[in-house]
Amino acid sequence: MPAADPAAGSRRRVSRRSLLTAGGLTALAGAGTAAAVALRDEDGASGPGTAPFHGPQQAGILTPRQQYVRLAAFDFGARTDRGRAAALLLRWTSAAEHLVRGEAVPAGLEPPGSRAADTGALAGTAPARLTLTFGLGPAFFDRTGLTAARPAALTPLPAFGEDRLDAARSDGDLLVQIGADDPFVAAHALRVLQRLARGEAGLRWTMAGFTAADGRRNLMGQVDGTNNPDPAKALVAAPDAPAWLAGGSYVVIRRIRMLLDHWDTLPPAHREQALGRRAADGAPLTGGGERTPVDLAATRPDGVPVIATNAHVRLAAPASNDGAAMVRRSWSYHDGLRADGTPDAGLLFLAWQPDPRTGFIPVQRRLSQGDALSRYLVHETSALFAVPGGVRPGGYVAQALMEG
Amino acid sequence: MPAADPAAGSRRRVSRRSLLTAGGLTALAGAGTAAAVALRDEDGASGPGTAPFHGPQQAGILTPRQQYVRLAAFDFGARTDRGRAAALLLRWTSAAEHLVRGEAVPAGLEPPGSRAADTGALAGTAPARLTLTFGLGPAFFDRTGLTAARPAALTPLPAFGEDRLDAARSDGDLLVQIGADDPFVAAHALRVLQRLARGEAGLRWTMAGFTAADGRRNLMGQVDGTNNPDPAKALVAAPDAPAWLAGGSYVVIRRIRMLLDHWDTLPPAHREQALGRRAADGAPLTGGGERTPVDLAATRPDGVPVIATNAHVRLAAPASNDGAAMVRRSWSYHDGLRADGTPDAGLLFLAWQPDPRTGFIPVQRRLSQGDALSRYLVHETSALFAVPGGVRPGGYVAQALMEG
Numbered sequence: 001m002p003a004a005d006p007a008a009g010s011r012r013r014v015s016r017r018s019l020l021t022a023g024g025l026t027a028l029a030g031a032g033t034a035a036a037v038a039l040r041d042e043d044g045a046s047g048p049g050t051a052p053f054h055g056p057q058q059a060g061i062l063t064p065r066q067q068y069v070r071l072a073a074f075d076f077g078a079r080t081d082r083g084r085a086a087a088l089l090l091r092w093t094s095a096a097e098h099l100v101r102g103e104a105v106p107a108g109l110e111p112p113g114s115r116a117a118d119t120g121a122l123a124g125t126a127p128a129r130l131t132l133t134f135g136l137g138p139a140f141f142d143r144t145g146l147t148a149a150r151p152a153a154l155t156p157l158p159a160f161g162e163d164r165l166d167a168a169r170s171d172g173d174l175l176v177q178i179g180a181d182d183p184f185v186a187a188h189a190l191r192v193l194q195r196l197a198r199g200e201a202g203l204r205w206t207m208a209g210f211t212a213a214d215g216r217r218n219l220m221g222q223v224d225g226t227n228n229p230d231p232a233k234a235l236v237a238a239p240d241a242p243a244w245l246a247g248g249s250y251v252v253i254r255r256i257r258m259l260l261d262h263w264d265t266l267p268p269a270h271r272e273q274a275l276g277r278r279a280a281d282g283a284p285l286t287g288g289g290e291r292t293p294v295d296l297a298a299t300r301p302d303g304v305p306v307i308a309t310n311a312h313v314r315l316a317a318p319a320s321n322d323g324a325a326m327v328r329r330s331w332s333y334h335d336g337l338r339a340d341g342t343p344d345a346g347l348l349f350l351a352w353q354p355d356p357r358t359g360f361i362p363v364q365r366r367l368s369q370g371d372a373l374s375r376y377l378v379h380e381t382s383a384l385f386a387v388p389g390g391v392r393p394g395g396y397v398a399q400a401l402m403e404g
Numbered sequence: 405m406p407a408a409d410p411a412a413g414s415r416r417r418v419s420r421r422s423l424l425t426a427g428g429l430t431a432l433a434g435a436g437t438a439a440a441v442a443l444r445d446e447d448g449a450s451g452p453g454t455a456p457f458h459g460p461q462q463a464g465i466l467t468p469r470q471q472y473v474r475l476a477a478f479d480f481g482a483r484t485d486r487g488r489a490a491a492l493l494l495r496w497t498s499a500a501e502h503l504v505r506g507e508a509v510p511a512g513l514e515p516p517g518s519r520a521a522d523t524g525a526l527a528g529t530a531p532a533r534l535t536l537t538f539g540l541g542p543a544f545f546d547r548t549g550l551t552a553a554r555p556a557a558l559t560p561l562p563a564f565g566e567d568r569l570d571a572a573r574s575d576g577d578l579l580v581q582i583g584a585d586d587p588f589v590a591a592h593a594l595r596v597l598q599r600l601a602r603g604e605a606g607l608r609w610t611m612a613g614f615t616a617a618d619g620r621r622n623l624m625g626q627v628d629g630t631n632n633p634d635p636a637k638a639l640v641a642a643p644d645a646p647a648w649l650a651g652g653s654y655v656v657i658r659r660i661r662m663l664l665d666h667w668d669t670l671p672p673a674h675r676e677q678a679l680g681r682r683a684a685d686g687a688p689l690t691g692g693g694e695r696t697p698v699d700l701a702a703t704r705p706d707g708v709p710v711i712a713t714n715a716h717v718r719l720a721a722p723a724s725n726d727g728a729a730m731v732r733r734s735w736s737y738h739d740g741l742r743a744d745g746t747p748d749a750g751l752l753f754l755a756w757q758p759d760p761r762t763g764f765i766p767v768q769r770r771l772s773q774g775d776a777l778s779r780y781l782v783h784e785t786s787a788l789f790a791v792p793g794g795v796r797p798g799g800y801v802a803q804a805l806m807e808g
Contacts, residue, residue: 121623265519
């Protein structure tokens with residue numbers, strides 16, 4: 001039908017441009033679905049190492065974990081309203097479409113009044129499976145006048161007994177998870193998003209993580225991510241959610257510092273008992289290989305459970321938490337040196353689920369009541385974001401919410 | 405000759421072990437070259453992606469730049485003397501021999517009295533061309549009673565006009581440059597070295613950097629490292645130096661923050677003039693390709709030099725500095741957010757040369773007097789280290805100095 005109306009293309013283009021430049025709710029008036037049409041309607045060809053941006057889910061949830069991540073939370077400035085927030089999400093969406101293809105970001109996407117432009121830093125560099133995944137914090141809804149639309153599941157997380165949280169590095173109005181197999185590509189993408197947000201939202205905190213190229217061990221030496229559920233189990237099913245959240249997810253982010261100087265001095269058997277798995281291959285202490293189910297009922301001849309009553313795998317198991325499960329997608333971090341001389345290093349733990357009230361929250365509540373591993377861990381930051389569903393070509397992140 | 409004496413092997417092994425455990429200069433008495441015999445004399449087979457540790461130079465100088473770097477400076481504690489310092493260098497050398505082969509570090513290398521042990525974090529992970537390159541700061545010599553052996557070239561760098569140095573992140577008694585194509589491997593190696601130094605030397609500062617997998621651009625978008633001299637030109641020639649330094653080098657480390665928020669807003673032509681090269685391909689503004697020599701004499705029809713009088717390439721050129729040249733081996737860094745909201749990002753600039761007095765110092769002196777690029781750069785840290793020559797199987801870093 002649009003093809004039958006030769007004027008529709010230019011009309012739509014004007015609508016999209018007005019949203020990018022006017023930056024106010026008025027720009028949305030009458031735009032309706034017209035704003036959903038991108039400056040480029042085609043989902044450009046994907047080169048080698050390109051993770052498609054468009055799809056039923058945002059990229060970066062089901063995408064096999066990249067080697068690097070930059071997490072970044074932004075807070076809105078004083079002048080935010082629904083229209084300005086929508087304009088930012090549209091700018092970011094458009095930029096992401098270019099960035100994941102390894103393209104420079106067009107000057108037209110810069111904020112109104114900005115003289116900034118892409119420096120071409122990515123020229124000659126492959127996109128390295130770059131993904132940009134956007135999330136909305138609980139405060140997003142109040143800041144944009146959408147309080148009534150906030151899902152009940154998007155409530156700030158409860159306090160857990162052993163938390164030692166740094167508020168300045170927790171929470172946030174907006175999240176971007178930037179994943180890539182190339183740290184330069186990820187760092188450049190953060191630069192671009194920060195620049196495009198200028199005048200609208202400022203970076204609240206950012207963290208960088210990594211994995212080994214060919215391993216899944218964390219800095220404690222443990223094989224990590226064993227028995228992760230099918231990632232699709234993290235997605236919100238359409239009937240249970242508003243349209244903007246269908247195919248989306250909830251992500252909990254915890255920066256978990258490891259007390260490595262202590263951990264390194266423990267007898268190896270003690271380390272294995274705290275986790276409940278063998279260090280060498282990640283197999284449960286009840287035998288088999290890494291993927292063998294843990295036998296929580298197994299006892300030694302003297303009647304003592306093989307998996308200790310406070311072992312991490314026992315307390316975290318779905319069987320111990322009414323079936324609660326979450327998809328873990330974590331990276332190690334090492335930010336150098338703390339003031340006390342110990343390593344500022346650990347795990348950027350990301351838990352994805354369709355509802356944190358039946359995912360992270362019950363599991364963490366249980367872990368905080370005596371998990372043997374938690375003696376060597378400090379939860380330093382915490383955040384929860386709703387991650388809207390995927391973006392179709394011509395749309396933008398959370399469009400159905402912003403224009404609903 | 406040693407082979408003719410069946411007792412020599414065990415005698416030497418005892419000497420090496422006593423150096424590892426006694427940790428005092430007394431342990432060196434009479435050890436002589438015997439201490440040069442490693443617990444394992446063979447330079448173990450190199451697997452794929454392994455950068456050999458032994459050789460006429462330390463690895464990490466001529467090694468093609470890895471994608472990831474961790475720089476770490478250590479300071480000795482109060483009790484240091486020559487023997488204890490030698491013991492630390494031996495522990496680190498032995499650990500490096502294992503780490504570059506992807507092996508766990510044996511428990512026997514842990515410091516006296518330590519209960520720590522390798523956690524097996526690298527099991528299943530390839531070494532990823534891991535290199536560990538050790539350097540000695542000017543203060544190393546006073547701390548170890550070797551003041552008379554300090555080379556004249558190893559004098560703290562002079563102040564440069566525009567420096568804004570953070571003393572806590574500058575200098576240091578000892579340097580380790582950890583390069584690898586895998587960030588997990590590099591982070592783990594830092595952990596091990598820090599653990600092995602416990603009780604002897606503490607981490608003073610550490611910094612992490614990266615490059616694109618397939619590019620040489622920095623975060624300003626410039627092609628970096630053009631016209632680098634042959635890396636072998638960075639090496640100290642044997643006749644000019646004490647034995648421990650022959651085949652070694654001097655490295656200057658500068659953490660150079662980029663004022664990216666400003667840089668991004670400059671007109672592209674202005675950016676190119678500040679550097680003297682084209683953004684698109686790194687070719688000099690006087691034409692040709694990236695590797696075409698810069699024509700500093702070229703003028704426009706109106707007589708104005710094509711390469712501005714304050715262009716970075718003009719002021720940094722050997723022709724402008726009595727032939728002074730250095731081998732640059734730099735990485736980008738992005739540590740997130742500064743308190744003022746600007747990116748804490750830039751370049752970990754490493755300059756290698758056989759003598760800083762005819763390398764970095766004259767070039768930087770000239771750059772600090774009006775380089776157009778320096779308006780967008782802040783030199784935040786500075787350090788100079790002498791990097792001893794390579795290690796033969798059975799030897800350890802700086803052995804000829806420590807036992808000279």
